[in-house]
Amino acid sequence: MALIDFILKAKRTGYAGGGEGMEKRFDDGSMGFEIMTDQYRYLDRYNGFSPFAGSEHIFDSGNTLVWIMNYFGGVLSDAPDPKAVYAFPKDDKAPYVLQTPG
Numbered sequence: 528m529a530l531i532d533f534i535l536k537a538k539r540t541g542y543a544g545g546g547e548g549m550e551k552r553f554d555d556g557s558m559g560f561e562i563m564t565d566q567y568r569y570l571d572r573y574n575g576f577s578p579f580a581g582s583e584h585i586f587d588s589g590n591t592l593v594w595i596m597n598y599f600g601g602v603l604s605d606a607p608d609p610k611a612v613y614a615f616p617k618d619d620k621a622p623y624v625l626q627t628p629g
Contacts, residue, residue, distance in 0.1 A: 530593060534585065537562045537569035538547055557581070567593075573626050577601040 528536075541560035544548070550558045559572035566588055574579025578601035585594040598627065602609040 528564070530567070530585070533564065533567045533569070534594065537567075537571075537583075537585070541569065566584050573598075 537560075550560055550619050552558055553572060557572040557574050559570070561571075562569040568586045568590075569583065570586070571581065571583045575578050578599065580597075580599045582595060582597045584592060587593050600608075
């Protein structure tokens with residue numbers, strides 16, 4: 528499997544596939560997802576809710592780091608229910624319209 532195909536599969540299986548409530552808690556207190564195949568291991572860990580910060584790592588079968596992405600975000604104080612906002616990216620038919628200020 529090509530690395531890009533694994534990245535897409537891991538993202539769909541991880542947060543986008545289930546989101547909060549489906550993740551596991553790691554020993555350091557962070558939350559996230561771990562997905563393994565014969566070829567790769569995907570590790571997504573994050574801390575916080577709003578704001579939140581995290582990183583995704585992919586290791587090959589020899590445990591060499593081959594890809595990393597860091598992220599940070601949050602919900603604006605005047606936004607609707609934060610849980611509804613976080614649900615939006617996971618559902619392409621979500622009934623929410625998000626607008627940016629300005």
